[in-house]
Amino acid sequence: MSKYSGLNGSFAESIRQFAEKAEQAIDATFREIVIEIGSTVIRMSPVGNPEIWAANVAYRTANKATADAYDFNVAVRNTVINLTDSNFTKSGRFKRGVKYAKPLTKTERDQNFNVNGLVAGKDYVGGRFRANWQFSIDTPADGEIEAIDPSGNATIAALMAQVNSLTIGQTAYIVNNLPYAIPLEYGHSKQAPHGMVRVTLADFQRIVDEAIRNNRV
Template identity: 40%
Template sequence: MAGKSGWSTPPTRFKETIDDAVGNRAREMALAILSEVVQRSPVGNPDLWKANIELKAKNTAMADAYDARAAEAGRKKLTKRERNENYFVGARAAGQGYVGGRFRGNNFVTIDEPGYYEINRIDPSGSATIQAGSATIYAAPPYSTIYIQNNLPYSVSLETGHSTQAPNGVYGLAFASVAEAYR
């Protein structure tokens, strides 16, 4: 008598298994890219701004010149406090009260269609951005397109090396890194 022939796994069950595997892999990679993008995103630091670097250099030079004259005359050098109070060594020309994290907070995720808006979120640590993006990614059905983007006007400048914190950009490096890891 011939053995029972047929599918060991019904085709519909096989399709569901494949759909789940594809969806899980896409979500896993999207989460990795989101994490890389957020962590690579520069957070504004006024101490690195040209105007502040120039002002600090000028004020430091004046304080150093005073110290040189004081040493020649046998007087003591300025204390750190005196340098700050008398020569404004720690002063900023720009960015007083500035809080960085706007670019990092504006990375966001959409499914199947890109978003043409900005997020009003300042997130220096990136945790709120990753949390919001992860929730969207986990909701993505299999075979969907997951967009991770940033629409701030200066995002293209940052991607093309405008920032000393991310001289080689953000998105391109994140994609290349994750693509290599999942080869």
């Protein structure tokens, strides 16, 4: 029996090493799932954009219509000039003092008619909703964050850093405590008409399967 003791010891060590790797793989899988879920929710979160607010769309539409009407009148005037023989010399040139009216330039449309103007949210910067996705372990985070993160990159980076301490058996929370989080989840924004959390949960099994494949022992 003694000549096999070394083999028994090696086998036990192999089991221990495999168990350690398996445990590490489980933790890594758990972390990858949480990171993918959190990152997806953050990326899908709408960012406030005054350009598409109803009041601003109506304002710009009315201004554009006024500018277009001006250009239409210019075109009519120039057509009348072309059709009036007395405006031309015998050689076909314009007589002194006769000239075409000029349509608006892009700058004139912007400055004189405010076709790209805003009546609401002139100083608004979107991204607070994305910045308010908070990760925590075992207890959901409370309160709101004043940060603004239009791209979501900083929020995702913070999530990835915090998830490094997560291990299997713990409970991971990703919450957004802003008062308009629930309305946004249920279609208040055209940027995310089907929400963020519900869409991500619908893809949950694929996220899990991919994480398992990536961390297989």
